[in-house]
Amino acid sequence: MGSAILPPSILQEAADSDSALDKIARLKRVFYGGAPLRPEAGLVISTKTHLCNQIGSTECVVFTTHLTDPTDWDYLCFGADWSGYEFHHTCLPDVFEMVLVRDDNKQNFQAIFGGSQLARFSTGDLYSKHPTKPHHWKYQGRLDDVIILSHGEKLNPISNEDLIGSHPFLSSAMYIGNGRPQPAAILELADRPLETLDDNQIIEAVWPLIEQANASSPSHGQLHRSHLIIADVSKKFLRTTKGTLKRLQTVQLFEPEIRDLYDASVETPKPATQIDITRHDELREFVLKVYRQTTGFGLLQLDEDIFQAGADSLKIQSAISTLKASVFSPDLRLETSWISQKAVYANPTARAMTTFLESLGRPQGALAGAFLDQVGVLQDVYERYRQQLPSREDIPVARAPAPTTTVLLTGSTGNLGSYLLDALLRRNDVDEIICLNRGGDAAERQQKGNAERELCTDFTRINVRFMQVDLSQPLLGLHPVDYDYILSRVTVILHNQWPVNFNFPLSFFEPHMQGVVNLVEFAVQAAHRPYFFFVSSTAAVNNWRRQIDLAQPFYHIPERHFTDLSLASNGYGQSKAIASDLLYYASSQCGLRGGTVRLGQVAGPAMYDGGAWNTNEWLPSLVRTSHTLAALPETIPLLNEVDWIPVDSAAQVIVELALDIPADPADPRRRRLALFNVTNPHPVSWETLLPAVRSCLGGVRIVPFTEWLHLLLKTSAPVRREYRNTDVPALKLLDFFRELEDGHQRGARQTLLQTERTRKLSPCLAKLGPVDESMMVKWLRQWGLQEETLPDNVGLA
Missing domain, CATH: 3.40.50.720 (NAD(P)-binding Rossmann-like Domain)
Structure with missing residues (x-):
């Protein structure tokens, strides 16, 4: 017989049916695409026929691929030499994004560029390499699927969702957590009678698969029992006609449940004991105990670094909550907002954190003494390495x-x-x-x-x-x-x-x-x-x-x-x-x-069209977010003089x-x-670049920085937190932008570098002109920011 093209949903049902498998075995090849095929179903069907993966998109039509070996049914083999398909590093380890680079000699394979002036097109599709075969790539989801937690760590949940969702009790699983300190998951129940089981029994049944998913996940991507939502049977995930999960819309559908779960998780715990920060020995022992619990290392010493001992940005959230809830001063009301992630990073040993907490109890807010202690620490580190430098006689x-x-x-x-x-x-x-x-x-x-x-x-x-x-x-x-x-x-x-x-x-x-x-x-x-x-x-x-x-x-x-x-x-x-x-x-x-x-601040390239200013940095994040908010700040406090x-x-x-x-x-x-x-010896004001930026963003509003920051804060509210990560990347740098505004309110000024002597020694620096509108337009295009690429949720302000 010939071949067939079948959606994954039908193949998954066929894998459980002997009669369906008998019919599939008569086919020479079976092609599938449009959605993932669960591994257990793919393995069964690949023993009956030559199973082949296919992929396409609205913009690019069907991507041209080679047939793979039968054992590589879940890989795609792209003809990189003749197609112009490239795979670029992403923020995730060993995960790459497919990018189409325009080549007029390859236009038969590049439908996206027909009638367009685009030089490249970022598909947003993520892939991992085959362990041994070149040009073989396994689909790993989309950039929009990547979850960015509030502390900046990233997680691609697709493989874990497929694993957990394969349990017979479940139809699907979906990770959530953008802008939150840790991920959670919503479990969609299968269409089968489960009335006799309560939520705890369902979680207990599914837990072995969650443990398996956790074992292959980074520490910041671990699912805890407290962060699981069992979806009501009357509330189903939203999907396209192909069966693909509509992630953003489903998150919005479950917004009340998500808000309740995270609100419950951030409630300040009632401490078993209250620790007086004026009692040095008691405070020191308590901090050491908290840090030991954070690292899971019971022998952690006072001067050992918790990050070198295994702590990470997720684990320290619990330490922060415990410290905030437990410490007090008999003399004044503590400003516990100082006890933050930044404070733990700056004081990673129990001894340093003890000193920091003690300083909170001093009048005028703490930090003069802590600052002097920090300078002493810096000098000690310098001395330790200075003593290792070779002596003149050596x-x-x-x-x-x-x-x-x-x-x-x-x-x-x-x-x-x-x-x-x-x-x-x-x-x-x-x-x-x-x-x-x-x-x-x-x-x-x-x-x-x-x-x-x-x-x-x-x-x-x-x-x-x-x-x-x-x-x-x-x-x-x-x-x-x-x-x-x-x-x-x-x-x-x-x-x-x-x-x-x-x-x-x-x-x-x-x-x-x-x-x-x-x-x-x-x-x-x-x-x-x-x-x-x-x-x-x-x-x-x-x-x-x-x-x-x-x-x-x-x-x-x-x-x-x-x-x-x-x-x-x-x-x-x-x-x-x-x-x-x-x-x-x-x-x-x-x-x-x-x-x-x-x-100084390094920007994107000026002489080359390839490459781009790293989109995770503050300016690309600000511009991309302004694109989404449909509002661009008229000034940037402490950074308004552009000396990039x-x-x-x-x-x-x-x-x-x-x-x-x-x-x-x-x-x-x-x-x-x-x-x-x-640095650039000819700084210009941000205002001189605004017309070019505004034009590329489709005529967005120009607003004061305080208003822009307020709009950004609105997107971080629970109802907004699940907007696509790529649309509001400034949320990852929220503290940075807040500090700019706070510094401006305190009367701080921007720091610039003198370059007179360096210019005399470098012809390139001497000839370098200021950043101009043409450079800004180039960088925005390299980020894919053009009027025709406005996101669907533009104007959410």
Whole structure:
């Protein structure tokens, strides 16, 4: 017989019917699509016929695929070479989004671009790779399905929903939790008599499957018994005619049940005991007990970091609730709002949290004493690493200058790292580039990432080597032969590898500070005594504003090194500040030469059409959310002066500073360790860019920032929390935007970087013009923001 195209719902019923399976066995092939097919049904049917997956969309019609082997029935094999289908990294590990890149030579496979000026189309469809076969991809749902919890962690629930929903008592399961501290699930009952079972009995029956789902989920994605909703039999999930779940509409249908569940979960618990914060010993023991419960590690010590001991952003919510409910002061009313996620990240040991809680009981709100304690902690961390730096007598005599230039680049596969590599590849005076990255597949990722960004992918003209490293380990985690090789070759170090996360405490960055110590040791032992250039951040000096006249409209940070660690903000900035101080010390004690680049806000590319400004950052999130709210802020407090530097320009400037070493001994780069401020030297006001942004967003309203923030807060209310994540991404940064407004109300001013000296040394920076409307239009298009792409729920304000 021939072949058949059948919806998954029919195939799932057929898998339980011997007569239906007999008929299917007579078919040469069976194609399915439009919705997932449960694994147990697919396995049965794939033994009877050649089962083949198909996929399409309204915009793209049917995607062109190859037939897969019978055992790969749940994979799709895309002809990447002739179709223009690409798979880009997402916020989820090992999950990729399909993106169609326009190629007029492939128009037979790219219906989406017919009659359109689009350069690329992001499908929103998510896939994972086949473990062994190239071009084979398993469908994992849509970006809209991804749940973003209130602390920023992300969860793709599709496979877990399929697993839990396969229980005979259930028709489906749906995870929820956008904007909430932890996920929950709604369980839809099957069309079978279950009147004799109550909700607890149903949960007990389904619980083994939930445990199985939890076992394959990250800790922030765990389902708890308290966060399960049994749907009333009269209330069914909403679906399309193909049977696909209408997630947003179903969440709105169950909004009362969802609100009640989360309201009950956030009620302040009644503590078994009340802890007086003026009784130091009792408070310390209580905090230690709470932290031990949080980590599940009963031997946790006072000075051990709870995050290194296994705590995560979900687990600390319980600790916060317990501490808020338990502590009191006999002398004054405590402002327990200070006990927050940020406070736990800043005080990750029981001893530090005890000191913090004690400071809440002091008049004038606590934080002066806590601030001084924090500065002491920073100084202690600095001293610990400083003592590991090599002494002058341990440094060998350098050989003669190398006849060739070999650059050691760390973190080449990241966003800035990719542009740094591209800038190096375009130089005629670079003979070899050694790329050090944490991942073992760096060469493949680099090739793909550079291609996506339309950067150079020819790694043969200049010899490019990729090595997997752990900079915190001896010999940088390299084999001794590889370590000896780079010791003998390297003439310039560009240290760019550093995780960007403003939530994590200083302790999270300790391996990276150790990496700086190890790279210094490498630099002073290397045959040609390489120049060392470190990419730092304005976060290392964000608090400079505290030291100058508040009457000034802006704070201009000078082009010099600061040893005051209190100028740094958050763990990320503190780690960068300590790293810069270590290099500054090494320059005087070990003869280290080079520079620290204090980098400002990096924007999207200016010269390249590929690549894009990371959509998780604050400006893309603000613009995307404004798109949804149909309202754009007329000013941005503390960020209104736009001094952003395009990522390709930033990379070019850094490479110029690192490689164009002049003969003039008066130049700061000839001295030991220079400091360079790298940002756009020609700031413009946000208001000058508003017309272009407003035009791309379809003529949205221009509103005061306070009104925009109010509209954002409205979307975080329970009835609104299940709008698509991609439409209101600023909710993930709600605290950030609140702090901007609060700082403005307190009279704070924006911080800008002075660049006079750096401009004299970098032709690229000297020629760089201000951010203009054409750049903004390009970046908005790269984010897929055009008038014709307005979301269905636009104007929810």
